[in-house]
Amino acid sequence: MYLKQLFRHWTYQVFAPGTLLRRKYEAFKSLLAHDAVALELIADLEEMFYGKRLADRQCAVWMTNRLSSAVSTMAGQLVEMNPTRYMDLPEYFRKIDFYVHMALELEQPEVGPPYILSLEEAGAMPKLAGGKAANLGRAKSLDGIPVPPGFVVTANAFNYFIDFNGLGEEIEKRLRQMVVGDRDLLARLTAEMQELILAAEVPEEIARGIRFGVSEIIEGDDLIAVRSSALAEDGEISFAGQYASELNVQPNDVLEAYKRVLAGKYCPRAVAYRISNGLTDSETAMAVLVIPMVDADTAGVLYTRDPDCWGREAMGVYGVRGLGHGLVDGSTSPDKAVLTREETPRLDADCTPDAGGLPSEESLVRLGRLAMRLEEAFGRPQDIEWAEDVTGELFVLQTRPLQEEREEALAGQDPIPMATRPIAEGLERASTGAGCGTVYFASSGERIAQIPEGAVVVTPSLQPSLLTFIGRMNGVIAATGSRASHFASVARESGVPVVVGDVRAQLEQGQLVTVDGTHGAIYEGCVEAIMTRAREGQQVSERVVEQYAKVAPLTVRLNLTDPQAEDFTPMGCRSLHDVVRFCHEKSVNEMFAVMDKKGRGMHSAKRLETSLPLVMYVLDLGGGFFANAGEGKTVSPQDIKCRPMWALWYGLSDDRVQWPSRLTAMDWEEFDKVSGGIFSFDSKLLASYGLISEDYLHLMVRFGYHFSVVDTICGPEQGANYINFRFKGGGAGFDQRLLRLEFIRRVLDRYGFETTTRGDMIDAKCSRLPENDIRRLLMRLGYLMAVTRLMDMRMDSEEQVAAEVERFIHDAESRDG
Numbered sequence: 127m128y129l130k131q132l133f134r135h136w137t138y139q140v141f142a143p144g145t146l147l148r149r150k151y152e153a154f155k156s157l158l159a160h161d162a163v164a165l166e167l168i169a170d171l172e173e174m175f176y177g178k179r180l181a182d183r184q185c186a187v188w189m190t191n192r193l194s195s196a197v198s199t200m201a202g203q204l205v206e207m208n209p210t211r212y213m214d215l216p217e218y219f220r221k222i223d224f225y226v227h228m229a230l231e232l233e234q235p236e237v238g239p240p241y242i243l244s245l246e247e248a249g250a251m252p253k254l255a256g257g258k259a260a261n262l263g264r265a266k267s268l269d270g271i272p273v274p275p276g277f278v279v280t281a282n283a284f285n286y287f288i289d290f291n292g293l294g295e296e297i298e299k300r301l302r303q304m305v306v307g308d309r310d311l312l313a314r315l316t317a318e319m320q321e322l323i324l325a326a327e328v329p330e331e332i333a334r335g336i337r338f339g340v341s342e343i344i345e346g347d348d349l350i351a352v353r354s355s356a357l358a359e360d361g362e363i364s365f366a367g368q369y370a371s372e373l374n375v376q377p378n379d380v381l382e383a384y385k386r387v388l389a390g391k392y393c394p395r396a397v398a399y400r401i402s403n404g405l406t407d408s409e410t411a412m413a414v415l416v417i418p419m420v421d422a423d424t425a426g427v428l429y430t431r432d433p434d435c436w437g438r439e440a441m442g443v444y445g446v447r448g449l450g451h452g453l454v455d456g457s458t459s460p461d462k463a464v465l466t467r468e469e470t471p472r473l474d475a476d477c478t479p480d481a482g483g484l485p486s487e488e489s490l491v492r493l494g495r496l497a498m499r500l501e502e503a504f505g506r507p508q509d510i511e512w513a514e515d516v517t518g519e520l521f522v523l524q525t526r527p528l529q530e531e532r533e534e535a536l537a538g539q540d541p542i543p544m545a546t547r548p549i550a551e552g553l554e555r556a557s558t559g560a561g562c563g564t565v566y567f568a569s570s571g572e573r574i575a576q577i578p579e580g581a582v583v584v585t586p587s588l589q590p591s592l593l594t595f596i597g598r599m600n601g602v603i604a605a606t607g608s609r610a611s612h613f614a615s616v617a618r619e620s621g622v623p624v625v626v627g628d629v630r631a632q633l634e635q636g637q638l639v640t641v642d643g644t645h646g647a648i649y650e651g652c653v654e655a656i657m658t659r660a661r662e663g664q665q666v667s668e669r670v671v672e673q674y675a676k677v678a679p680l681t682v683r684l685n686l687t688d689p690q691a692e693d694f695t696p697m698g699c700r701s702l703h704d705v706v707r708f709c710h711e712k713s714v715n716e717m718f719a720v721m722d723k724k725g726r727g728m729h730s731a732k733r734l735e736t737s738l739p740l741v742m743y744v745l746d747l748g749g750g751f752f753a754n755a756g757e758g759k760t761v762s763p764q765d766i767k768c769r770p771m772w773a774l775w776y777g778l779s780d781d782r783v784q785w786p787s788r789l790t791a792m793d794w795e796e797f798d799k800v801s802g803g804i805f806s807f808d809s810k811l812l813a814s815y816g817l818i819s820e821d822y823l824h825l826m827v828r829f830g831y832h833f834s835v836v837d838t839i840c841g842p843e844q845g846a847n848y849i850n851f852r853f854k855g856g857g858a859g860f861d862q863r864l865l866r867l868e869f870i871r872r873v874l875d876r877y878g879f880e881t882t883t884r885g886d887m888i889d890a891k892c893s894r895l896p897e898n899d900i901r902r903l904l905m906r907l908g909y910l911m912a913v914t915r916l917m918d919m920r921m922d923s924e925e926q927v928a929a930e931v932e933r934f935i936h937d938a939e940s941r942d943g
Contacts (some may be wrong), residue, residue, distance in 0.1 A: 157203040164196040181935030188302040200709040235285035242335035256413035276417035277339035290324035319392040328366040349419040352383040368396040404669030422513040425450035431507040441465040445484040465494040487814040551647040553627035557617040561601035562652040562709035588613040601641030741813040750818030768818035770840035777908025848893035865921035
């Protein structure tokens, strides 16, 4: 393919240089269009890769594929512009692109059996059974740990369910639009995904296994619990309260309950939580645990190492009457007992349990023994869900790693000034740490959805609906709830301080307060002594950044910063961003050198009729002339539609510029070399040339013994706009030419151009400015070109340069309007 490209390029160069100019320009325009797309994508990906914008990984894959496509086109168009110089660029791009896709590739979900596991089997298969079921299965395998019978519908079954119903593409399409900060979008997309699942059919292979499993674990019409057990749940990240569980399910309704639990994978708070912790959709495939319902007399949770035990190492037992649902959803304040951390625990003498929400002392001691056994078996402190039925039999319903407070959160704060009095103290500490912000009362769903950034939220209870917006909170004050709630678990992971106590009457909307979750107090204003550490919840989860650690250097990192460096080559490109930078820089350079002084390819150009003593030929690349310009060999400035040409011509033809009436501005140096009076003054060999389109101008102007080149795009697309300018030569002595060059440099520097000089040549450039700014600079540049025509002849000192600069700036700006 490249040989054909080379042959075509050489053929056009020899036989159809005008066609080559047009092809080069079309390739250039395409390259710039894709450059704008690529830079927008890079900016969006940077926000995702560095944790500034939380979006699903499918979004990153989709956007990276679009970036790859745009960069591929840019590389191809640069080769089209000059195949002899950039033939190897596509190969380097493909190499980078290969590693990008390797780094970002998502693991394909496994859809084959097994679809059903016994609870005993689940303990050894966490990647099939999910964290909750695997932990419970391991507990069941231990002698003496009372775990109900049960079975697991595996993560593979979930994947097969999605595949069987053809939902994969529909879910992926919505995931790639998912952004955590957009509440309305998140709610709409998750609702659509849930509807897709609820309307789908459970494959018969799975349905048959579920029905059989239910018949094995219950008798008659006993009720069952259908609980989430997603991969990654109840591990290093708890997912507490994120997923749905279906309780008191009739056996005949088990398949619908199963689908509801699967759909719960895509509730807004669960999706936001997953993305915020850097996990992909496939890494949280939904397994489902099915166990009999326990006819609970009391139920609750036990922490084998409870920091809220007044500085002592002890176990905390929290309980309520009946099922523990009100406890974990934060709607009920539980009773509490404290047990020593011994092989045979003892009840703390100062914490004798009430008769209400806790079992008997004998049951509490037995529960403590079971808890210590589980901690020993799992090798770390545990968060255990328990229930005691009406017959007095204890059951362990769930065990997971305890989300312990971070050491810095538990550390004592600096001494609080004596004058600082708390608004409230002695509150229950549901999550330690400290946070400062303005009070916001969140008493309803509508109010919750409007929680402002950095607020201290005052709420009746620690309800799960708050979880979606936890990233905005600097602290939480709840009238009811406890450390045992799902919200408190996630708050501890996020470093958000939470205290419990009904102090709403002591607070006002908008009041600035400090929440001290470590000591259970609230203070007026921001207390510096308490705010000794930044709230970790404000920082992005390391997992979010880590998941892109390999792909970010290959995509968005920019290594090619200096176009003059030796490694500014195709071989020096190490990322897609580098290829974008290289292509843009080299394509502009290609257009800057699009014509030589012989004006090749300009045979069909029209001569510009003007009162200025200039010989100029203009070639329209498309859209540069108005439709009524006619078919003749000449055009006037009024026929030109090209926006940058109009702006430049406005400055060049300024009526304050004194042009000689008899001396034609052309290439006198070339005339001296080859003419001897043979050529006429309007010869194309000695003239100035312009290539124009509606928003593009390439102009080479010959003024006596020096020439100027202007290459520019001036259009509505800011990212594509630029001006490149070159000025070289002169008829005076070298020192005088340098003084004129210094004048030009100072003027252009004042206008924000980036300039470099070599000998008697200056190059200047600016880019990515709005259309009006480019137009204004072109007007000034045209005026500069006209004013400096013969300036070298009268320059003799640095002082004169400085004075001329000030005079020029004043004159030019007075004409801008």
